[in-house]
Amino acid sequence: MHVRQAVVAGSFILGFIAAGALLQQSQAKVLPYAVEDSSLDALPLDVSRLDLFARSSEESTDWYPVEAPAAKTTSQALVIQQLIEENEWKNDLILGFLPTTVRERMPRIVQSWLRCYLACFLLYTITSGLWAYYIYTCFGRQLFKDGHMPAWSDMYEQLKVANVSMPGYAVLPAVTEWVMEQGWTRSYTRIDSVGLVKYWLYFALYMTSVEFFVYWMHRGLHEIRLGYRWYHYIHHKYNKENSLSPFAGLAFHPLDGILQAIPYCWTLFYIPTHSLTFELLLFMTGIWTTNIHDCLHGRVEPIMGAGYHTIHHTTYQHNYGHYFIFMDYLFGTLKVPDSSKCPPIVA
Ligand SMILES: [Zn+2]
Numbered sequence: 564m565h566v567r568q569a570v571v572a573g574s575f576i577l578g579f580i581a582a583g584a585l586l587q588q589s590q591a592k593v594l595p596y597a598v599e600d601s602s603l604d605a606l607p608l609d610v611s612r613l614d615l616f617a618r619s620s621e622e623s624t625d626w627y628p629v630e631a632p633a634a635k636t637t638s639q640a641l642v643i644q645q646l647i648e649e650n651e652w653k654n655d656l657i658l659g660f661l662p663t664t665v666r667e668r669m670p671r672i673v674q675s676w677l678r679c680y681l682a683c684f685l686l687y688t689i690t691s692g693l694w695a696y697y698i699y700t701c702f703g704r705q706l707f708k709d710g711h712m713p714a715w716s717d718m719y720e721q722l723k724v725a726n727v728s729m730p731g732y733a734v735l736p737a738v739t740e741w742v743m744e745q746g747w748t749r750s751y752t753r754i755d756s757v758g759l760v761k762y763w764l765y766f767a768l769y770m771t772s773v774e775f776f777v778y779w780m781h782r783g784l785h786e787i788r789l790g791y792r793w794y795h796y797i798h799h800k801y802n803k804e805n806s807l808s809p810f811a812g813l814a815f816h817p818l819d820g821i822l823q824a825i826p827y828c829w830t831l832f833y834i835p836t837h838s839l840t841f842e843l844l845l846f847m848t849g850i851w852t853t854n855i856h857d858c859l860h861g862r863v864e865p866i867m868g869a870g871y872h873t874i875h876h877t878t879y880q881h882n883y884g885h886y887f888i889f890m891d892y893l894f895g896t897l898k899v900p901d902s903s904k905c906p907p908i909v910a
């Protein structure tokens with residue numbers, strides 16, 4: 564890393580620290596859980612529901628004696644309770660097909676993991692399957708030059724890698740939800756409680772942090788030799804235009820997938836983030852990553868489209884960024900696709 568890059572990266576990190584500190588100072592005015600109110604008893608917080616291994620809300624604390632998380636105010640306790648209800652609502656939504664007797668036997672964190680796994684599986688299978696059908700079966704001849712479509716065997720292998728790793732990926736959101744329920748993050752549950760302007764301000768800060776750390780995590784996985792050889796190489800087996808496909812989107816070593824997604828989670832500790840927005844963003848990456856592996860280059864800057872990511876797969880040292888090209892531009896790794904040379908090109 565050059566000195567200039569180190570200075571820019573250091574400025575970003577200092578900026579995040581300063582923003583985190585400033586936001587903590589102003590929390591009392593904008594976030595519900597920071598309202599000074601010591602009458603915790605006023606809220607009937609169901610402590611048993613906060614236990615990691617509590618199987619259902621009916622379980623009594625006699626079975627699982629637990630301490631309430633560090634809810635310092637009634638408002639914080641309210642946010643925690645809303646987070647728990649939100650997670651149970653999501654479990655009901657996805658796991659509704661399971662018999663009640665089965666679900667009652669499952670610890671809540673296992674239910675959350677299973678729900679995240681199934682949601683990820685459905686999202687990946689439907690999105691990549693439909694997209695592959697559309698671009699290869701329906702319009703393959705118009706979109707791809709001869710020899711530029713991936714072989715079925717490559718797509719099958721990518722599907723296999725993604726499906727083996729997916730149970731591992733699902734651990735990240737399930738554990739993050741539990742961490743949020745403990746009141747350790749700055750997540751909030753209702754947009755009304757901060758107002759629309761602050762919601763978007765926090766969102767912009769959150770995404771800046773995500774873009775910055777995903778960029779460096781990805782670049783680190785290339786530049787640290789063991790990171791590449793042990794983990795990231797599995798994704799880079801598909802390094803030609805005719806071996807990449809939408810199915811490569813989630814074809815990672817499980818730890819590689821988790822490492823590249825973890826900035827979405829640790830940013831919650833210093834930027835106030837709407838809980839449902841966080842989860843939707845995390846799962847949106849499943850759709851995004853399908854799209855950037857199809858090799859169909861369209862001019863969508865400053866969004867980092869498939870043309871940029873195809874270059875990443877063929878040069879290994881450019882375009883590490885996430886949704887946008889800004890980080891590569893700032894840190895000197897941007898390589899803009901040449902429309903006349905970047906096959907295949909949409910007419
Ligand atoms: Zn890479």
Ligand SMILES: [Zn+2]
Nearest residue numbers: 798856872876
């Ligand atoms: Zn890739």
